[in-house]
Amino acid sequence: MRMKRDITLLVAAVLALGIFVIDAFTPLNGAIAVLQIAVILLVAPVGQRALLMCGAACAGLTVASFAIGHGLGGWNGALVRLIVSLVAQAITVVLSLRDRSTRRSLDEQARILDLSHDTVIIRDRTDRIIDWNRGAETLYGWTRDEAIGCVCADLLQSHIPDGKADLALCREGKWAGHIERTCRDGRRLTLASRWLVRTDAAGEPIGVIESSIDLTEQIASEAERNQARMQLSHLSAELAHAAGVATLGQMSASIVHEVNQPLTAIINYGNSTRRWLNQPEPDMAEVRQCIDRIIASGQRAADVIRRVRDMARKVPARPEALDLADLTAQVLALLETEARRGKVRLTQTLAPGLPRVVGDRVQVQQVLVNLVMNAIQAARPDGSAEVKIMAEPTGAGQLAVTVCDNGPGVPADAMGRLFEAFYSTKADGMGIGLSICRSLVETLGGTLTAQNGVPHGASFTFTLPLAGDGCAGTHEALR
């Protein structure tokens, strides 16, 4: 590099001196001095300082040769030629300086393009590649020299899914969107691309400059994440279903009792009916009453079985407006025997006319059953055990339902782990009840928290969004 520079300067010096000698010692009368312009142009690429010094030297030599050739007399036309030469040299220096600064800014822009990790491709009107930066070399696999001159769409097998790039370029002079391309090793890429029409001085389009970034990995990992999310929600649903069935297993004694009771009643009423009919004068009013009771008991047994089947069924959640008082009464009916077996007094203080909430009937039932079962299991077995269910609006568009007991409460060190899956302090506990309750409630837009009572007992509170107009989350949850 340095050697090339030295040789250039040497050649320029020899040339300048040659011109000077011819100018000064031959009878050409100063016309030759204008050739110093060639020396200036030769030195221009070397550097700004060299250019300025060369300009000054050429001017000095021109003036010197004028002085030698003409002395102090005979100026006339020669002076004009001297001035023309000097002006021409000065103009050449100025233009060369300007050319250098333009070149420098172009070089800098090219370096910036190369520094960018994005791909930058400059194309002409026929889609032929005029330039592409290092980012494009790295991503697509072709070097700049290989790519230049190729038709971009052919080389990269471009496909624009929305197909509207040409229209947008025509109308607005720019386009942004996704594009699919194939790189040298055959990999298909998806890129986010921005295109801008290049115009000439008259504003006529002369091609396109585009900058793109590779989204392939991002899209792949997003797809993976979505799949994982779907698998997780499928697993959660499976687990919730398993937990529901497990709870039913725990409640089997109550269920048998619940079904047995109406069945026994049906048999009794059936016997009574027969007795009434066997009388010499059957009392049809009594018979009718017995049959009504048989129907009511049959209905009750069918209700219990429907509730059990609901809890065991495996269908997607269907949020609807729910009357919690009604739902709680059903849950208490299912758990009555369980409470009696544990000598627990099970009460509810749900005020009539409570606003409805949004939730899936089976899921909310499952949450209540789990919390009440836990409370019954935690209650003291000395006959003073109590489990209460209460509910009140929170004022934040939600209804809070609390299940509290007067058992030993949750040990301080267990408080943080209660909602972890498989955390259980019971010998036969699965430890998934509370974690599933929390995820069910959160899916419905509510929360589930635990507190210890004073002086003893534990209470679990879950909230659900109120149904009705102007209630945030309702429509979301109902979708």
Ligand SMILES: Nc1ncnc2c1ncn2[C@@H]1O[C@H](COP(=O)(O)OP(=O)(O)O)[C@@H](O)[C@H]1O
């Ligand atoms: N009402 C309660 N009082 C005291 N501890 C409770 C109560 N409810 C739940 N717990 C604690 O939380 C743990 C986790 O409960 P849960 O997730 O329902 O699983 P499991 O009932 O199978 O143990 C229980 O093992 C118990 O230690």
Ligand SMILES: [Mg+2]
């Ligand atoms: Mg439990």
